[in-house]
Amino acid sequence: MSAPNVRVLVAVKRVVDYAAKIRVNSAGTAVETAGVKFSINPFDENSTEAAVQLKEKLEKEKKKVEVIAVSCGPNKAQETLRVALAMGADRAIHVDVGEKEELQPLAVAKVLKKIVEDEKPDLVLLGKQAIDDDSSQTGPMLAGLLNWPQASFASKIELAEADKTITVTREIDGGLETIKAPLPAIVTSDLRLNTPRYTSLPNIMKAKKKPLKVIKLADLGLDTKARFEVLKVSEPAKRSGGKIVESVDELLDKLKNEAKVL
Template sequence: MSSRKILVGVKRVVDYAVKVRVKKDGSGVDLNNVKMSMNPFCEIAVEEALRLREAKHAGEVIAVTIGPKKAAETVRVALGMGADRGLHIAVPNGDAELQPLAVASILKTIVEKEKPDVVILGKQSIDGDNNQTGQMLAGMLGWPQGTFASQVEVDPAENSLNVTREVDGGLETVALGLPAVVTCDLRLNEPRFATLPNMMKAKKKKIETTDVSSLDIDVAPRIEILHVSEPPKRAQGVFVNDVDELVDKLHREANVL
């Protein structure tokens, strides 16, 4: 596989440590003056692609993002981690309205152009939490898929991947003939940091930008968001004097016994 390509999707989202604020009109999340970073599941996807390349199972790692002009910074981070090339599908109006079907359609076009042997994505992004893009992409391409991957092993003799995935009953291992789509779960690996020297080197790496309008893809949303609201505040807790009082409150007030 040393001459083969891995395409990795990366997304710019609100940093996981930021407490999000809902807009006053309830139309969405307020992104003004909010720290943005790479989606944590995408970091895991980049790391796994780099490890496969370092193990001589691939020759090139390509990072692709879809979003506004500032989304190119996310690709630059992937390049700083070690990706070889970057692709940016520019969406002039931002990526807030791009839903999984549109993202999967765009990625399908990129796959047809780049012809990677493996596409690695995070299982979901922490903003929409849709967990749909990887599955849709695999369906559009007609490729096998391994979702919620907690381990990926290459079988060179069979030209396949053995993907251990987390399911409700425990772990399941599937063999995927290549080309294939893999989506990453949290326990797959620990992503490396993009160090300052590597980020400086990444500035010399090329990011190819393509306007989404040139792809002739319908990216109109299929789902309308009616209202966004913060979760209700948790009621204040109470102290009880003994187990009997606790059981009584659980029975009479909480109605859980």
């Protein structure tokens, strides 16, 4: 098989589904995961869609593109990888961390660095953050470890295969910023980047036949020990019910004397 013109690596994470009702466990140390639905991290789904769209665009120009999905997690992370494969990724890599080990962002960045060194992609796409820990650190840390250019919070991506550059429009506090960087590069995706495609049943069935390589975390020889400890997790205070007032004067009185906000 001839080498691809462009190789894209997409990192995806298995997280508690965004629509699930979140509860803190009885020990107050983490979110309760027993009996809770899991799914692909929404921002990573945008990254996967971006990679597949790029593949489809360049293949129309007679270019060969390979999309590789990678995930670090327990055995069930393979379900998330199958979603990426059903969306259009060509093959997948599962870094099996065991059932109890949970990797922190720096450890994930180290694992991804090892995968990048082995696979030699031109572009690495990640979600801007995972919705379970909201760290938003793995992408920038990976760029730092590799010493690659990075563009975070991407809402538009344009790759120029001819001169090996990427142009990214990113969302910042003041509006939009467009930057151009040489490949290889790291890009983290925002939700406004695209609308991920629906994974049809035929594509789900095809995904089961696509290559999925399993690598044991211990075999990578990396220092992935935790750098911090979560001491306590608590739910936000419950909001009290609202009150109906009869006039503006009554509203002002309650804001001043009860709510103490005036």
